[in-house]
Amino acid sequence: MWAHEGQIPPDTDWRIWLYMGGRGAGKTRAGAEWIRSQIWEHGKQRVALVGPTLSDVREVMIEGPSGLRNIGPAEERPIYSPSRRRLEWPNGAEGFVFSAEDPDSLRGPQFDAAWGDEIGAWHRGQTCWDMLMFGLRLGDNPRICATTTPRPTPLIRKLVKLDNIEITRASTLENAHNLAPSFLEAVQANYGGTRLGRQEIDGELIDDPKGALWLRSQIETNRTINAKHEFQRIVVAIDPPISKGVNADTCGIIAAGLRQDGKSVIIADASVQGLRPLDWAARASGLAAEYGNAEIVAEANQGGEMVRDVLEMAGCVSPVRLVHARLSKAARASPVAALYAQGKVMHGGSFPALEDQMCIFGSDAASGSPDRVDALVWAVTVLMLEKVNLRPRVRWV
CATH class of the missing domain: 3.40.50.300 (P-loop containing nucleotide triphosphate hydrolases)
Incomplete structure (x- = not known):
């Protein structure tokens, strides 16, 4: 009863x-x-x-x-x-x-x-x-x-x-x-x-599939519940969807900050699915405004300058930088996953949807578009890999 x-x-x-x-x-x-x-x-x-x-x-x-x-x-x-x-x-x-x-x-x-x-x-x-x-x-x-x-x-x-x-x-x-x-x-x-x-607590079966680039143990080891640090720089990275409507891909929106000690902290996951371009642009702009009009980094492979135009139409006053992916998703993600393994990237809170996507990325269990992961990879790449020139390259011999 x-x-x-x-x-x-x-x-x-x-x-x-x-x-x-x-x-x-x-x-x-x-x-x-x-x-x-x-x-x-x-x-x-x-x-x-x-x-x-x-x-x-x-x-x-x-x-x-x-x-x-x-x-x-x-x-x-x-x-x-x-x-x-x-x-x-x-x-x-x-x-x-x-x-x-x-x-x-x-x-x-x-x-x-x-x-x-x-x-x-x-x-x-x-x-x-x-x-x-x-x-x-x-x-x-x-x-x-x-x-x-x-x-x-x-x-x-x-x-x-x-x-x-x-x-x-x-x-x-x-x-x-x-x-x-x-x-x-x-x-x-x-x-x-x-x-x-x-x-x-929730009774979920959490597993790390074989081949995944990220391990949950790495994320847990480097998690911090106190994300209120002084950051040298904060960026909001966007992976815009190429479609719209209820069946559209998720718009990946991730905020990350670079600490004084050289480590990066993921501080927000504002990713959203099913919104019109103007609406997800407003969401990303609002997140950047929360962090002092932080720089927005947006992948522009599909939309080009239209991504910048949509952000401006949504009232964005933060500086916007458009980036273009020249390598595969896995090639771009691998150096970022290596930083996690070295303990150089932390999660300033709990982001279940993002972490689930990270911990199947690269495995046979992965399906759909890894929008949150794409945005995270751009954020960490801009904060940490560009300065030290660790981005993957192809050299002709």
Whole structure:
């Protein structure tokens, strides 16, 4: 009656239900309630309970506040025998405890239902999962519920691509009424919008595809929440879309500043999709005005002088410099990505849409036009690479 949407098993003919949620999103309660329903409503008799360690199974899945011994009517609750590592329900059903540290312990036993908790933290995840699936062979429709905070482990990467799986997701905030307000305030203030926050609070599966020029670890290492520095120079870079209307490409608009110590800081992402040229020009002009009429750098490969004209029509009073791309996007982005790897570019805040685009750029997962990345590359190039002559060249020999 009070479960939120992510905690409710999908009403389809699934074999695997994967519930990925943020910290405190009610994953343990969802798994425990599902097991209880399997035993009392669907007649399951042999259940596998698998956690990262034996202690995790006992302290969280069984004895925890949302564990199997603390939910449902008192007369339906199981008894746990630690020496046998076994739960026994009043109707004769049994639950068998296993640790992901010992996959071989799953050889031999067989089950008609299973619950795997925090599978993203399983030390030998794939091996343990395989052994568990071989044992899930009793009854007409053996099923498994897997609950976890999403982490890009090989096991989770593989599971999300399966056909016979249903996936539900939930953020920490969806279970806010069961959590301390001070906890919510603290984690939002400290981690909101960061890679760790998106994983541990929002319940998102954040991954770095192979071949991407940027890594999230590099961005996180060089993130600063205090972007109020004295800058030698600030630029607003624009990657204008060549189309207009609701299906137009995004207009990339990025502001960056060069600090006294020679490092650059990305200070704003005002990129916008679907606006008319006059409207995105007004947005970029307004951002430049916020930073003392900072110089605007706009790519003019498609629009030429029209880009300058549109900015002037929008009331722009900042100096406008038009730049032309003579190399491919990847060739222009590579030196900028190298600066990130050297710790010379920082993000002065959290920019999820920009960072998502950066961390697939150059990989097979990339699709569409990388408008935000293009604008970022122009901003950093103008601030850092032009002076030291590090722009990529082609030399004829």
